[in-house]
Amino acid sequence: MTVINTTELTKRYNGESAVTELDLVVQDGEIYGFLGPNGAGKSTTIDMLMNYTRPSAGTATVLGLDAQQDASEIHVRTGILPDQFGVYSTLTGREHVAYILDANGATGNPEGILERVGLGNAVDQRAGGYSKGMQQRLGLAMAIAGEPDLLILDEPFSGLDPYGVRLVREVVTAERERGATVFFSSHVLDQVERICDRVGLLSNGQLIAEGTPKDLRDLAGVQTQLRIDTDSDSPSTQAIRELAGVKDVSDDAGQIVVTCPRTACYSVLETLDDTGVNIQSFDIEQGTIEDAFVKLATDS
């Protein structure tokens, strides 16, 4: 089933296009990362999906329902962590989660939900006294309360320490295992790479690339560098220069640096070994999705 489907979805503010003819399809059970530089149109797209703002043109369905006509039903079935999430300072964490469960007619144990996001010790503390990271975790707890079919998370890693970042990752993965679909925007690209099935890259309101994180690295031509330390001052590199995929080989006082796709690294090492080069150690520096993101966004 298609969980999110937009057709030529467009939003203009004062004649300026924030999102332009966006065609987006997210399937049931996917973790989809919605990426893009500041001002690319990510939050505007989420706002249109949630009917917080009306499109200037085009259509969107969420969970098979019309994003505008059926917004109430979509809200009940969707857990949302909005951009710039704010707490009610006088309410406790427990009261925040209980409110969402009640509003959505759902059952659940607020304490258990808060424990899942690492707020087990702050359940009855007023949220106004929570740190920024704790408030963000509370936002995540409210999003997952009631086991929604879809999670829409706008910058879920924002303001979190490494422990919090890992926790979001674990919660997102667990939610998908439960059967939810997850759609989130993020600038924290290494995390995106670790959990997303697919990513879409938005630039100036347009979807300029889409696929698995690996697809995007390949599309951008991001290469891997393999550094090999040998015990020779002038190791023979002719055989590896002729291997498929090898882009560049340099040799400096026994250290060979090979630029090639990650899949070619094993052949390079094996070929060097076959030609009698004594490999002492090696290191693979993989091109990242961040490299791909910058290249694709700059080229577009």
Ligand SMILES: Nc1ncnc2c1ncn2[C@@H]1O[C@H](COP(=O)(O)OP(=O)(O)OP(=O)(O)O)[C@@H](O)[C@H]1O
């Ligand atoms: N209410 C508004 N009125 C006028 N322009 C707006 C409004 N909301 C967004 N925009 C403009 O629309 C464009 C897209 O903004 P949006 O917030 O969707 O980007 P974003 O990708 O979410 O950015 P960020 O990563 O910085 O959160 C920007 O140029 C922004 O200035």
